[in-house]
Amino acid sequence: MADFLALHLGLPLAGATLLAIILKILVITVPLLIAMAMMTYMERKVLAAIQLRQGPILVGPFGLLQPFADGLKLLTKETIIPAGANRAVFLIAPMLTFIMALIAWAVIPFGEGLVLSDLNVGVLYLFAISSLGVYGIIMSGWASNSKYAFLGGLRSAAQMVSYEVSIGFVIITVLLCVGSLNLSDIVRAQSHVWFCIPLFPMFVVFFISALAETNRAPFDLPEGESELVGGFHTEYSAMTFALFFLGEYISMLLMSGMTSVLFLGGWQPFPFLGFIPGPLNLIIKILLLMFVFIWVRGTLPRYRYDQLMRLGWKVFLPFSLIWVILTAGFLVYFDKLPH
Amino acid sequence: MILPALAFYLFAAVLVLSGMLVITARNPVHSVLFLILAFFNAAGLFVLIGAEFVAMILVIVYVGAVAVLFLFVVMMLDINFQELRKGFLRYLPAGLAVGAALLAELGLVISGWVYAGPADSVRAAPTPESVGNAQALGDLLYTQYAYVFEASGLVLLVAMIGAIVLTLRSRKGTRRQVIADQVSRRRDDVVAVVKVRTGEGV
Numbered sequence: 001m002a003d004f005l006a007l008h009l010g011l012p013l014a015g016a017t018l019l020a021i022i023l024k025i026l027v028i029t030v031p032l033l034i035a036m037a038m039m040t041y042m043e044r045k046v047l048a049a050i051q052l053r054q055g056p057i058l059v060g061p062f063g064l065l066q067p068f069a070d071g072l073k074l075l076t077k078e079t080i081i082p083a084g085a086n087r088a089v090f091l092i093a094p095m096l097t098f099i100m101a102l103i104a105w106a107v108i109p110f111g112e113g114l115v116l117s118d119l120n121v122g123v124l125y126l127f128a129i130s131s132l133g134v135y136g137i138i139m140s141g142w143a144s145n146s147k148y149a150f151l152g153g154l155r156s157a158a159q160m161v162s163y164e165v166s167i168g169f170v171i172i173t174v175l176l177c178v179g180s181l182n183l184s185d186i187v188r189a190q191s192h193v194w195f196c197i198p199l200f201p202m203f204v205v206f207f208i209s210a211l212a213e214t215n216r217a218p219f220d221l222p223e224g225e226s227e228l229v230g231g232f233h234t235e236y237s238a239m240t241f242a243l244f245f246l247g248e249y250i251s252m253l254l255m256s257g258m259t260s261v262l263f264l265g266g267w268q269p270f271p272f273l274g275f276i277p278g279p280l281n282l283i284i285k286i287l288l289l290m291f292v293f294i295w296v297r298g299t300l301p302r303y304r305y306d307q308l309m310r311l312g313w314k315v316f317l318p319f320s321l322i323w324v325i326l327t328a329g330f331l332v333y334f335d336k337l338p339h
Numbered sequence: 340m341i342l343p344a345l346a347f348y349l350f351a352a353v354l355v356l357s358g359m360l361v362i363t364a365r366n367p368v369h370s371v372l373f374l375i376l377a378f379f380n381a382a383g384l385f386v387l388i389g390a391e392f393v394a395m396i397l398v399i400v401y402v403g404a405v406a407v408l409f410l411f412v413v414m415m416l417d418i419n420f421q422e423l424r425k426g427f428l429r430y431l432p433a434g435l436a437v438g439a440a441l442l443a444e445l446g447l448v449i450s451g452w453v454y455a456g457p458a459d460s461v462r463a464a465p466t467p468e469s470v471g472n473a474q475a476l477g478d479l480l481y482t483q484y485a486y487v488f489e490a491s492g493l494v495l496l497v498a499m500i501g502a503i504v505l506t507l508r509s510r511k512g513t514r515r516q517v518i519a520d521q522v523s524r525r526r527d528d529v530v531a532v533v534k535v536r537t538g539e540g541v
Contacts, residue, residue, distance in 0.1 A: 089372070120471050124395035131403030135375070138407065142368060142414045150414075157411055161404060181392075181473055306516060 024116050028105050036249045037067035043294050050298035077238035082145060085235065089143035094240045097136030097247035101254060104129040108257050109184045111267045111278035122183035123171055126258060130167075130213060133251055134160040137215075137222060137232045140244070144235035152231030155305065156215060156222035162312035163212040169320035170206040173199055173327045174262050179338030187266030189338070196263040202323055203263045205316055207292070210255040212312065214248065217297035221305055256289035257282070264289075347387055354380035367413045371406060378402045392472040 141153015
């Protein structure tokens with residue numbers, strides 16, 4: 001792409017390389033933001049269907065333009081900063097949430113060679129970025145100088161740190177089967193069988209931990225409106241609130257993407273549906289997982305906080321640890337370790 | 340290449356600056372946030388020398404776990420800054436004396452330092468070209484230094500058990516959910532059907 005730009009635009013090669021990188025970033029982020037907007041529409045429609053309602057129908061055909069109307073509304077509203085808030089941290093927190101959700105997409109492989117940055121430590125990068133998402137929430141909780149926001153921030157920090165531990169072990173089982181930290185290699189290793197079949201229990205643990213990691217129902221305690229008003233974003237309004245919202249949906253999309261890459265074979269085609277091109281496969285998988293996210297929200301009641309912690313530390317952690325040992329033992333005994 | 344050099348100076352400058360701000364910031368929460376910034380820039384420096392595995396582990400362990408817990412504790416502190424700064428002038432000479440003593444010791448150590456020529460040959464070799472970063476580290480840790488590595492794991496385990504023993508206490512009067520009790524409850528134990536005559540009560 002850089003060569004093409006250098007040839008046709010008459011740019012120096014360094015400039016063309018930079019332009020190519022920026023174009024690639026835009027090709028990922030712009031559809032992502034539109035997808036996020038449509039995700040809010042999909043969530044409202046699916047929840048409405050679950051509850052036998054119609055959902056948004058008035059703005060545009062089938063209410064399709066509703067998310068854009070909402071976005072414009074948030075954009076034109078006034079940003080209120082509470083008098084007791086720590087201004088700098090208060091404003092940095094939503095930006096951090098949003099940026100952390102976006103930069104993780106740099107390593108997601110959309111197809112054979114279709115990846116912005118083919119990092120050798122791609123999985124670790126994803127893990128690091130997803131563990132940083134907690135900072136936006138914890139900072140907003142503290143900087144708001146409000147007890148509801150603060151309690152929400154504390155809950156969220158404890159919850160995300162707890163579930164990261166089991167996510168780490170789940171990732172290790174996958175890595176044991178692949179023998180590489182590169183996400184493209186992980187997808188290639190699933191060309192015969194998707195990892196969700198041999199590692200099915202880990203797939204379930206990972207998806208439930210993803211729900212907890214993104215603060216989604218039934219683990220949405222950091223913003224449990226029946227106890228904490230709005231949780232960590234109680235004091236936020238207008239665009240700062242919108243950034244939290246964007247960040248939450250994009251990290252949901254990211255977690256779906258991670259699940260697809262680790263367990264559902266990324267861009268590998270569905271069985272009997274080999275004619276679908278690679279990137280579309282990944283998108284369909286992400287959409288299916290997003291539907292499950294919404295389905296879970298419409299079905300399950302919120303967990304109590306001690307139950308959440310019990311599930312994380314006393315059920316998932318020992319279970320995933322045992323599964324790591326089992327997988328490693330199996331691979332060593334049958335001499336199936338990848339080299 | 341000018342870009343890596345620029346990136347190095349950017350990371351290094353922000354690292355040193357945020358390191359200074361960690362100890363000079365008035366608000367302890369700001370201190371922790373600057374500490375996190377410092378960790379990030381250190382990770383950036385690791386990436387620049389090609390140690391991407393160490394960089395990612397630094398971010399995951401220090402920024403993703405340790406600093407979160409730091410922030411967790413520091414946020415809940417209720418510090419009276421006026422109280423804290425009250426004895427500043429009185430303790431200043433003592434603090435300066437300790438600092439001067441440490442500086443003098445450092446000076447002595449560095450002035451007596453001699454470059455050991457033969458050490459060059461046993462210095463760890465840089466990552467070979469053919470294997471990745473993580474693999475090279477794993478090869479070294481799990482073969483040559485396996486026992487030391489396992490021993491350090493044991494030390495951490497002992498520390499973890501110690502921390503749990505020190506902090507775990509069962510207070511009287513707290514209500515806990517015992518799942519086994521709930522599951523093993525039978526209808527007969529908790530529900531009694533009684534016939535109540537009107538006007539007589541149970």
